[in-house]
Amino acid sequence: MSPHSDSHGHGHGHHEEHNHGSLKSYTIGFIISIILTVIPMLVVFNGLMSRTGTLLVILVTAILQLLVQLFFFMHINEGEKPRYNVMALVLGFVIVITIVAGSVWIMSFNSVVQ
Amino acid sequence: MLDSIKDFAADFFVTGDPLIYGADVSIALVSIAIVFVLTYFKKWKWLWREWLTTVDHKKIGIMYLIASLLMLFRGGVDALLMRTQLALPNVEFLQADHYNAIFTTHGTIMILFMAMPMMFALFNMVVPLQIGARDVAFPFLNALSFWLFLMGAMLLNVSFVIGGSPDAGWLSYPPLSELSGSPGVGQDFYIWGIQISGIGSLATGINFIVTILKMRAPGMKLMKMPLFSWSVLSACITILFAFPILTITLALLFLDRYFGAHFFTLDGGGMSMMYVNLIWMWGHPEVYIVVLPAFGIFSEIVATFSKKTIFGYKSMVFAMMVISVLSFFTWVHHFFTMGSSADVNSFFAITTMAIAIPTGVKVFNWLFTMFRGRISFQSPMLWTMGFIPCFLVGGATGVMLAVAPADFQYHNSYFLIAHFHQVLIGGVVFGYLAGIYYWWPKLFGFKLDEKRGRWAFWTWNIGFYVCFFPQYFLGLDGMTRRVYTYGWDRGWAALNFTSTIGAFMMGIGFLFQVWQIAYSVRKGERATGDAWGGNGRTLEWSIPSPPPVYNFAVVPQVKHADDWFHVKEDKAKGIERPKQQLEPIHMPKNSAIPFVMASFFFLVGFGFTFHWTWMIIVGALGVFGSLFARSFSYDVDYYIPVDEVIETERKLGRSY
């Protein structure tokens, strides 16, 4: 393929260059993410733990879930030199932390009022 | 049997208001007229082949443009209805509930279904041409984004005649938007309309980030990229991180309404202020998403019409990137009055004021660019000149609102209404109109008539100030937003009446623009490739107007920022760039899947709105079927042979 003709590049013709994961890695990722979903569901539906314990389980499985998605489906560890994906990830984390920590800080007015 | 049909229809269709019957009749007439015209002129095939299945970014841009102008019309009619109701005390034109529905649809439509698609229209019309690409990175996804937007917009718009409009405000705060406060289907139309078009917006954001990062012509380093493309990049980065927040927030509201969850309800441990907190994490970045591309447009126009390089290119880029990140840290200024701690309010007051700094830098750069330039005042430049003072005042009143303790006075008053219309109309609408005027000749091959354009500009501008300046004083006099009527004893009559006159002036301005387009279609001056007197500076002006399907017969080799300007300058000195060899051009094929898939999405949304499980299932199967069909289609591209390229270029007056 000539360098010009693929300049509208809709991804066609690049299959040899990048490895987009194998069926095996997708299946493993899928199974792990299902397990990570089922655990908190069981804990919540059956009331297996105290309030703090439940929250902790949800939090930990959520973070693991995030990592599974990033590595097994989004191939965060692959890619070329200008690491746009790493930059995006860092910004993403900054914003996620802002959302979570910001909300806790802002909404804790409830305890002030009550 | 007949009775049950009657019952169903009485529920299904909105009844009882002459305005609605009027809308029913006009919708029916327009639909019949469209079907008739298409059949009579045998245009169905043409419509399908050239538009409904196209993946060409230029055509998709034009469809976005048409849809957004229609939405501007609908939102504008809503605005005039409201201003008519408020013109004098105790007018009995709209009832309270009808007024609620109208300000809700007006706000939702103007932001999500007018500003966003008009922005996407400009992305599509300009970015690939400006960076020397032949299409966007994912042309199929681009078409899908458009159809998802359109189906989402239709879903919200049919609520006017079917089922009933949403009426809990443009951001639908709970508990009012919960089942307890809004038992009707309007709120579900709202949720699904926004969710479906939201998928499209997110996909467009990703598409243009990739396009800009990966598909620039060889030699165009990021720091040589035109400022409009930079503004698109910054807006898309903001879209990428902001829209998921909106999706999640509305999904939680949906769970509350559909499955009886308690995220935002008053009972069952719900927290309705959490919704407000979450939705503004999207809402504030959203206003920067729509204004950043306007900044980019002004930068292009100021440089072209002052015939100078933009002043402070690097600081412009830096300012836009800072704005796009900083915009995530100011959201609380929309609910200072919630009564959070003083620390919280102070922090967000300061971040809000900090954003004014990069914005100020940009304004100074535009002024310095114009300084000692030989400025010509054609339409695009006129709207830019209209923007600067308007946005300055809007920004100043914004800083006033950012003073947290003072906001307890301004909050939800007409002062706020005046402020945000000043930045949204003066910044966003003027900006996009300037961009449309500027790139119109490029896309359509003819210019818009200047004389009618001037009339439109002056009626819009004067109308704007007549409409919104009185509202600052109304706000200070205690008039709150979302009131549908008021008494003589308030002393608000004169200011309100003035405001209504201004609103109708803007309506007349819009009519001038319609006339301007209709007139120019027949009599407009033909545009050359470098349509603005040969003063174009960026790559889009180097190709014919309108451009051929493949945009660039050969992909340009870029050496400088404002490359086209340098090419022309070199040519004047007798230095020609070497001619490049033509090669077969690789292009994506049209596809019906985006249109079909988005239609199934419409069914899903409609089904959820009315709790019709069968329709949800049909829609969902259709969506998955479309995904499946796409995954297994391999015949998705083709080559345009060199002979055909030469022939096309010859017809456009260019030889190879």
Ligand code: HEM
């Ligand atoms: C064409 C001129 C326009 C006029 C005359 C106008 C007029 C109005 C009026 C009368 C209201 C209701 C105020 C109230 O009762 O609280 C309103 C609300 C609103 N407008 Fe506009 N408007 C115009 C253009 C726009 C544009 C271009 C946008 C956005 C891009 C916009 C966004 C909004 C929003 C978000 C609301 C708040 C809706 C709500 O309270 O939920 N408007 N406008």
Ligand SMILES: [Cu+2]
């Ligand atoms: Cu804000």
